[in-house]
Amino acid sequence: MIEKPRSGWRVAPNMPAYEEARASFSWAAAEHELAGLPGDKGLNIAHEAVDRHCLEGRGGRQALRWLGRHGERKVITYAELSARTNRFAQLLAGLGIRPGERVFSLLGRIPELYIAALGTLKHRAVFCPLFSAFGPEPIRARMKIGDARVLVTTSALYRKKVAALRDALPDLKHVLLVEGGGEPGTEDLQALLARASDAYEIGATSPEDMALLHFTSGTTGTPKGAIHVHQAVLSHHVTGALALDFHPGDIFWCTADPGWVTGTSYGIISPLTHGLTCVVDEADFDAERWYRILQDERVTVWYTAPTAVRMLMKAGDELPRRFDLGALRLIASVGEPLNPEAVLWGQRALGLPIHDNWWQTETGGIMVANYASMDIKPGSMGRPLPGVVAAIVRRLEDGSVEQVDEPDREGELALRPGWPSMFRGYLHEEERYRKCFAKGWYLTGDLARRDKDGYFWFVGRADDVIKSMGHLIGPFEVESALLEHPAVAEAGVIGRPEPVIGELVKAFVSLKEGFTPGEALRRELLAHARTRLGAVVAPKELEFVPTLPRTRSGKIMRRLLKARELGLPEGDTSTLEAPA
Ligand code: ATP
Numbered sequence: 001m002i003e004k005p006r007s008g009w010r011v012a013p014n015m016p017a018y019e020e021a022r023a024s025f026s027w028a029a030a031e032h033e034l035a036g037l038p039g040d041k042g043l044n045i046a047h048e049a050v051d052r053h054c055l056e057g058r059g060g061r062q063a064l065r066w067l068g069r070h071g072e073r074k075v076i077t078y079a080e081l082s083a084r085t086n087r088f089a090q091l092l093a094g095l096g097i098r099p100g101e102r103v104f105s106l107l108g109r110i111p112e113l114y115i116a117a118l119g120t121l122k123h124r125a126v127f128c129p130l131f132s133a134f135g136p137e138p139i140r141a142r143m144k145i146g147d148a149r150v151l152v153t154t155s156a157l158y159r160k161k162v163a164a165l166r167d168a169l170p171d172l173k174h175v176l177l178v179e180g181g182g183e184p185g186t187e188d189l190q191a192l193l194a195r196a197s198d199a200y201e202i203g204a205t206s207p208e209d210m211a212l213l214h215f216t217s218g219t220t221g222t223p224k225g226a227i228h229v230h231q232a233v234l235s236h237h238v239t240g241a242l243a244l245d246f247h248p249g250d251i252f253w254c255t256a257d258p259g260w261v262t263g264t265s266y267g268i269i270s271p272l273t274h275g276l277t278c279v280v281d282e283a284d285f286d287a288e289r290w291y292r293i294l295q296d297e298r299v300t301v302w303y304t305a306p307t308a309v310r311m312l313m314k315a316g317d318e319l320p321r322r323f324d325l326g327a328l329r330l331i332a333s334v335g336e337p338l339n340p341e342a343v344l345w346g347q348r349a350l351g352l353p354i355h356d357n358w359w360q361t362e363t364g365g366i367m368v369a370n371y372a373s374m375d376i377k378p379g380s381m382g383r384p385l386p387g388v389v390a391a392i393v394r395r396l397e398d399g400s401v402e403q404v405d406e407p408d409r410e411g412e413l414a415l416r417p418g419w420p421s422m423f424r425g426y427l428h429e430e431e432r433y434r435k436c437f438a439k440g441w442y443l444t445g446d447l448a449r450r451d452k453d454g455y456f457w458f459v460g461r462a463d464d465v466i467k468s469m470g471h472l473i474g475p476f477e478v479e480s481a482l483l484e485h486p487a488v489a490e491a492g493v494i495g496r497p498e499p500v501i502g503e504l505v506k507a508f509v510s511l512k513e514g515f516t517p518g519e520a521l522r523r524e525l526l527a528h529a530r531t532r533l534g535a536v537v538a539p540k541e542l543e544f545v546p547t548l549p550r551t552r553s554g555k556i557m558r559r560l561l562k563a564r565e566l567g568l569p570e571g572d573t574s575t576l577e578a579p580a
């Protein structure tokens with residue numbers, strides 16, 4: 001347990017006492033923190049994120065601090081962001097794009113991505129970001145499902161990945177290229193922006209109007225297009241305050257790419273609704289670069305992912321000591337289970353524990369979290385956000401579910417719908433959406449348990465859990481034990497069908513630099529796991545691999561490890577990071 005101080009904070013947390021906040025919270029009351037569109041015209045994400053700050057005299061604040069791959073630096077204030085997003089909205093209007101139609105982006109982390117996102121929301125069209133490293137097929141499939149009308153991209157990405165798809169996408173009316181370039185069938189974004197006016201009045205927006213379309217990571221199968229509405233901004237705002245502890249003047253860095261929901265909900269919307277300064281780094285992961293950014297930009301709140309934390313751990317404890325990370329106040333992580341070892345490493349190497357939190361593309365915002373003021377049990381995802389009701393349920397044979405009330409019993413993590421950023425459907429997949437609900441619960445597909453103190457512990461995705469000798473084994477627990485060994489950089493654990501015991505626990509392990517695979521080390525790791533976990537849960541087999549297959553958002557794809565182990569078809573690999 002990592003205990004938090006009860007007083008004497010450098011900056012007092014927004015939520016000093018979890019229980020009290022939970023008891024008194026209501027979404028209706030929280031709504032008063034949002035501005036709403038002037039003239040009672042509803043609720044629009046872009047107004048909350050950008051224009052309200054200008055109206056309230058904060059236009060001169062830095063909204064985005066963009067760090068280019070090669071050392072360039074551009075600062076965009078709220079006033080500039082407002083004018084530039086107005087132009088983008090105006091441009092869409094000029095092209096005849098109607099509210100509700102989908103605008104896709106296929107861009108690296110450049111300012112135009114942020115402008116397109118917010119400009120689209122101003123125009124009440126629906127923004128759908130695609131991760132720029134996707135290949136042509138995942139791009140085509142997502143644009144098809146999403147009925148893409150407009151695509152904003154670069155000439156290079158267009159030539160390489162989209163040009164050949166145009167015939168397959170007859171409804172894609174406009175392709176706007178960031179630097180022009182005169183490709184046939186495209187338009188020059190800058191020229192159009194230059195012609196557009198920078199005055200734009202956001203039209204009446206219902207909180208239930210569709211705002212964002214986000215595809216899931218595809219970790220467990222074909223990605224789904226989750227629909228989010230403008231009302232989601234209330235969750236984004238509240239979770240920014242309660243889970244990420246945003247305070248005025250914070251410099252916030254979310255390392256996730258806006259091609260994934262984290263990079264939009266928290267890389268764009270949530271911090272901007274709080275009027276913060278967001279650091280945007282165009283470059284890919286590099287341990288030294290990242291520490292330098294934390295130091296030079298004086299980042300106060302940092303939101304990252306377990307895969308990045310593991311890579312930083314791999315780079316060693318000495319490296320962070322060379323940097324002044326003294327501005328940092330809170331570090332949080334999402335996307336995968338955060339191994340207890342990683343939480344403790346943060347405390348040791350960065351001077352702060354890492355706060356794990358749990359949510360999904362479908363939930364649109366943070367649902368379960370370790371809060372700034374709350375003691376951390378390393379390995380736990382924390383406790384449900386005030387305003388969110390979470391439970392552990394068991395599926396029954398008749399398709400319904402029952403709640404599991406005893407502490408420490410495993411079951412599926414379920415949430416009571418009603419928070420603002422709950423997805424409103426999977427686009428064109430009504431049946432798949434319907435199947436997520438039973439007895440008034442939204443079933444997350446993740447297995448977890450709740451301890452007697454109300455902390456939730458992730459066990460594994462329902463699809464990844466291993467059934468061995470009558471026991472249910474969560475891969476996370478086994479991977480975490482392996483990760484405690486100094487040689488292990490990453491571990492992925494699966495169940496291999498075995499007639500007698502059901503499934504046999506098998507681990508795939510990649511090693512840190514300086515360690516070489518070999519029989520002696522293999523035995524040592526198996527023995528280490530047995531000591532930590534006991535014979536039933538410990539892996540029986542262990543294979544060394546150079547890297548583990550991961551989604552492009554950095555999640556270990558256990559289903560792929562399993563398919564490969566069994567020689568089965570690999571299924572949807574559209575989000576697989578190459579090479580695996
Ligand atoms: P798909 O649904 O297409 O298989 P995905 O579930 O990986 O992909 P996302 O919505 O990006 O797509 O990820 C949400 C999932 O990530 C959660 O359901 C959970 O399995 C995992 N996850 C996220 N945060 C955590 C966390 N803190 N601890 C454990 N697991 C987490």
Ligand code: MG
Nearest residue numbers: 216220360445
């Ligand atoms: Mg999922």
